[in-house]
Amino acid sequence: GNSVTQMEGPVTLSEEAFLTINCTYTATGYPSLFWYVQYPGEGLQLLLKATKADDKGSNKGFEATYRKETTSFHLEKGSVQVSDSAVYFCALRGTGANNLFFGTGTRLTVIP
Amino acid sequence: GAGVSQSPSNKVTEKGKDVELRCDPISGHTALYWYRQSLGQGLEFLIYFQGNSAPDKSGLPSDRFSAERTGGSVSTLTIQRTQQEDSAVYLCASSWDSYNSPLHFGNGTRLTVT
Numbered sequence: 655g656n657s658v659t660q661m662e663g664p665v666t667l668s669e670e671a672f673l674t675i676n677c678t679y680t681a682t683g684y685p686s687l688f689w690y691v692q693y694p695g696e697g698l699q700l701l702l703k704a705t706k707a708d709d710k711g712s713n714k715g716f717e718a719t720y721r722k723e724t725t726s727f728h729l730e731k732g733s734v735q736v737s738d739s740a741v742y743f744c745a746l747r748g749t750g751a752n753n754l755f756f757g758t759g760t761r762l763t764v765i766p
Numbered sequence: 767g768a769g770v771s772q773s774p775s776n777k778v779t780e781k782g783k784d785v786e787l788r789c790d791p792i793s794g795h796t797a798l799y800w801y802r803q804s805l806g807q808g809l810e811f812l813i814y815f816q817g818n819s820a821p822d823k824s825g826l827p828s829d830r831f832s833a834e835r836t837g838g839s840v841s842t843l844t845i846q847r848t849q850q851e852d853s854a855v856y857l858c859a860s861s862w863d864s865y866n867s868p869l870h871f872g873n874g875t876r877l878t879v880t
Binding site: 660686688690696697698699705752753754755756759 | 799816871873
């Protein structure tokens, strides 16, 4: 079946630190992979996506590369800001599937 | 423009009562999803609507849960005879189609069953 395993939080970093949030997946076929972000008081919103192996999704300085060989889609940012404080969700849509499977979310807090 | 709107934002109900949660998707979005987020858990898929097709109900946890989508727009999630384990945040999302279009989420309804 389809599932997503995400790094547990919470994660606390100082401003300008390097961020990695790990995400691995299990899926049949060729899934599409996503990172969603939920800022305080807001609904989840798409951060970036990758639809095939070796694709790199990027947005707002965040990047994630679809690695089929390691079934991973780790989220990275070179220099985090206080405004990046949020909950980050890794998600997967299996081939031909209707729904997205989400990880449990990782809460990131960036301190000045 | 208007995003996905959910109401009520908070609902407290007594065990055994029925509740209805409402979702107004973004105008023109053909796909609509309901998810449930319990404390410390990921988002649990409940049900999916796409246009006029039969809904995918594979995620509904029991027959106490049902949902409908009238006129391809507004959706209502109904929970009958609520139990304490139903306490969670219920999230609605909509998208243009069912594959790689991003989901747009509402802020959710926090349901507390006492």
